[in-house]
Amino acid sequence: MNLFDVYPLYDITPVKGEGCYVFDAEGKKYLDLYGGHAVISIGHSHPVYVKAIKEQVEKLGFYSNSIKNPLQDELAGKLLQASGIKDYKLFLCNSGAEANENALKLASFHTGKSRVIYFNNAFHGRTSGAVAxxxxxxxxxxxxxxxxxxxxxxxxxxxxxxxxxxxxVAAVILEVIQGVGGLDEASTEFYREIDRLSKKNGAILIADEVQSGYGRTGEFFAFQKHQISPDIISVAKGMGNGFPIGGILISPEIEAKHGLLGTTFGGNHLACAAGIAVLDVLKNENLTENASALYDYVKERAAEIPQIKNIKGRGLMLGLEFDFEVAGLRKDLLFKHQIFTGAASNKKLLRILPPLSIQKRHFEAFFLALKLELNNKSK
Structure with missing residues (x-):
């Protein structure tokens, strides 16, 4: 194997996806409750998505950002309309880490300051500033x-x-709901205090919505529940349903200057086609509303299981906290029942990040498998 060994890998090779399922080379079907780390927003191989990318690559797959690309304008318009953040401007890039990197850089440019405040258990990416x-x-x-x-x-x-x-302080950056850190969310009062104090002291407030955005929490952005106004909002993951794309939404108070930010691949024709298809499906299939509705259902079912001590997160960004460490349970669910789930820094947390198109019947299969495994452990 010629790859640099940085990930521990399960011995499973998905070769096909459809809706909330992936299939291996032997045709074995796996229920995907992890969405490739919250990336699969509208479901695997959605026909609208596939058609959009196929048609675009047959016309023009890529050209540089030195020319006009009407797809970028279309994507920005639909994103602003879907999110309700209508007076912001969009800068497109390739990933969540790159989005946060550009957000931090832009905040420093705008304020002329260098220091950034972040919060414990935060994860903002693996590039230089994001890691910092x-x-x-x-x-x-x-x-x-x-x-x-x-x-x-x-x-x-x-x-x-x-x-x-x-x-x-140039910026305060936060995940409203922390992903890798364990699905923690602070109080509305605290988020409003962050907003107030940032504005009072001339610091840029950056909301990292890379994982929590795009309808996953039952609202388009997680911060909207708390009625705060970030200056910059970073997005990625569910934005492209698997196609690499990211971006930052920038408030009108921050001035744009030529050469301030740049990218080779960001906002390319294929990425924009994927992003437009995702927004169309989210709207036409009411997937944000589906995430909100299923949250209540999952809470009800989880309450039936005494080993689950807490339910974290919102919508379909969920963490089921057990009274034991769940590494073995995750493995059993994967290999015995063909169900993908996720982990977090909290070793007792089972992370649920499925496609937003998931239905009750999929969760019924999950809870049935979960109860079978918990019963086996108790014997």
């Missing part, structure tokens, strides 16, 4: 530690106020 504001020392090289950053605890409003008052 990620609470995981294991992925920080010495180079990443040269950035000026300060990590605070969720709900530490006093600490935030004290740090912002020093006057050197």
């Amino acid at each position: 504001v990620t609470d995981n020392e294991g992925i920080k090289a010495p180079f990443n530690k040269t950035h000026l950053t300060t990590c605070l605890s969720f709900e530490d409003a006093e600490g935030l106020e004290n740090e912002l008052a020093k006057g050197d």
